[in-house]
Amino acid sequence: MSGAWYLGWRYLAFHKFKSAILIASITLMLFLPAATRVLVSDSAAALTARADRTPLLFGAAGSPLELVLNSLYFHAGKPSAITADKLDQLQATSLAKFIPLNTHFHSRDNPIVGTTLEYFSFRGLELAGGRLMGMLGECVLGAGAAARQGVVSGDYVVSSPETVFDIAGVYPLRMKVAGVLKPTGSTDDAAVFVDVRTTWVIQGLGHGHQDLAKPGAAAGVLGRKEGVITANASVAQYAEITVDNIAEFHFHGRSDNFPLTSVIAVPPDDKSATLLRGRYQSNDEGLQLVVPATVLNDLLDTVFTVQNYVILGLAMLGMATVAVIVLVFLLSQQLRRGEFHTLSRIGASRIYIGLLIASELAFVFIGSLLLALSLIIVMKQYALQILQSFLTL
């Protein structure tokens, strides 16, 4: 290595603290705008991919964005519901495969997604263990949900009450975990999948009665008088559907009127898709038809605009950082005048001393660049997962 480069390197190594601060500053200056762009573009690509794979979405009239966020990403909003008879209407058209969704409830922080078995093949979800749900009251957990709740096949999860003070007396539903899915890196990992009718049970549209007249329930009985049984607080605080009591579960009212969040439509070909869109374009009959990819692209345009402003702001910050770094260098050179004089007296030329300073700058910049690149690579690989683990959905 040329002497100047070596001396430059040794100077930086000796002044570790100063060098580290300089490198860190420049690294951040390089990393932040790049990371912003990578994060936004990767997020957009991932979101768009999922939206692209969802051809059409039906829901209640209202915000298309909220409908898409809730149905594709299980966003914790509560869009208006449609009734189940709409699903029957759609199926009668025979223009697509129709997959209902009801995403109103949660099990702790994990969204409960009421749907049908077709959803699993539609999203390419595969089992890591156990089986798919076989009956009401069973559930299948995404890999992330299972890890978060610390359950495996055969364990149980409980639906969360909507409010703390649920005076309606709709108890949480204890659901058996029939299976756990393989991780997909998608929103499905965080979900608890159930039969859509199970969500109606959770909502209280269907239930079973704990028979307090049976001997086994004696502990829950406060008193009996003239055929009236008064229960105490020890009566089971959750409902659970089992093979033994399934016969006691029943729905009240017509299932046609039961709620759904949305219906995913998967037409087999373009012609069917066109016919379907033509039939529901005017959004009559209380149904809204959206193309998730279009809705998302509109939103992402806004995101990219915001991103540009963020990057602009970061660039200005970067310029200020560069100014400070230049100042630091200049001050540093001032302090080193004696050293440069010594070098000059021994025989170093001005070019040599210039090269010495330049080598320090080069090392700092190259080091920062390498570090920034490494961070971007790591971020591209893991950032979304790390953020997901910290920012629970």
Added chain:
Amino acid sequence: MSRLLSMLFSLFLAACGEMEDTQSGNTGTEDRVANRPLVVTSNYPLFFFASQIAGDAKQAPRIVLPSIGGDPASWVPTADQIGLLQSADLVLLNGAGYESWLDWITLDEGRLTNTTAGTTSQLIELKELPTHQHGPAGEHAHLGTAFTTWLDPRLAMEQAGAVAVALERLVPDQADSFRDKLSGLQSRLTELDRELADTFAALNGQPILFSHPVYQYLQRRYDLNGVSLHWEPDAEPGISAWIELQKILQQHPAAIMLWEEVPLASTSARLADMGVRSIVFRTASNRPGHGDYFDVMGGNADRL
């Protein structure tokens, strides 16, 4: 603006869960089609029809009737049986409310075929709601739609046709074979219809009794003058039941009562004392101990 920011943030969080989406697709069905698709039926008549139509060629679909104790109408599938239903490429349903377990079992709707879906106009609505008690089993009520559709050979033919269509969709390559076999089956059903018509014609409209309300389609097809009770073959009728029977006989002097199975000797003896002969007319809803659907129905005709 804050709402937009909230949505953007939510979108960002959602994207945190979206690294990549796999799109492996489900090739299970395609694999199974290549290796004899699995067809599960919900009762014996459908099993019989499907078996007849599918045939026993090497690549013919496998027709399975789960092991069900008692009347399949009361079937509560076990976890393994649910697994069998879920793994089937095709599930043939009787429809008309026969499969109450559909209300709580999770199945892929695309693989279900309701064999009476095309005959809903011919289904018999049950309008009365009598409550009654069967010994220790507790009260229950019949309502909705009568579901023993296969007791009417004409409806049975429709169901067989629906089975054939479903099998053709499942294995298009064997469509010709299915149609041929369907034709043969329908010929035999036509023959059975004629035989039963002749048999019931001999009754000449005389009043009969049905021990249980499961003969609605038989009654309608052959214009039988019948009244349904709610007696079980293996249960001793209570005093109120006998009193009710006497009242009915005053208005409806039947000399025959059809039973799904052989009734208790004491019951048939007492009925005989009252001038009512017990005749077994099996519904063939479950797999017979011996013979097939036509043997069972033929035996019914013979006993009449």
Added chain:
Amino acid sequence: MIEMAAVSFRYQGNVAGTSSAPAINRFSMYIDKLAVVRGERVALVGPSGSGKTTLLGLVAGILRPDSGTLHIHGREISSLGDAAVRQFRIGHVGQVFQSFELLDYLSIVENVMLPWYIARDPSSEKMGRQQCRQRAHALLDEVGLASRSNDLPGRLSQGEQQRVAVCRAMLNHPLLLLADEPTGNLDQANKQMVVDLLLQQAQQQNSTLLMVTHDQSLLGRFDTVLDIRSVSSEGAPE
């Protein structure tokens, strides 16, 4: 070895020096004739501001005479270009300074190797890196500091630092050894030691030693005591 004839020099405006050397204004000197033979050990004395450091600077080629000739070891330095003078200085002139002037971020052995690092193309110099390192170690060994070759200067005493500076000056087997008050910041014991070292090295290498000193007690050890006023005229307080 050193021959100066009719050399005149004048500082142009403010001269930016190190923190140890004040700025010099309007200083000029004229040397009519000066000759020092090869291997001679000369103590250069004179009052402050009489031009001793300036003379060393002219001899080293750091300062360029306005007129006159300067020959060192038969070579006319005064007519060489800046680059050639620097090369000559690196390769043939060893310098020891009053304030040691070691680089605090280089180890002792690297400080000794400093002239090698500064040379324009180290790979083409008479010593390769390995050879240079060995030479530096050997020099440090002579002064009893070989075991501390990887220490940084901040961990050495002043006497030890000056010994390292002497080693640095001797790295390239210099023809000319220039020392500007090398004992100015040392205690008595170290003074003697450093002067001994310089004299010894000069003798070993047959280098010509020109050392500026104010210490009268040291003068007896030199071949020649040269009063700057005897060879130059004019000057200004340093």
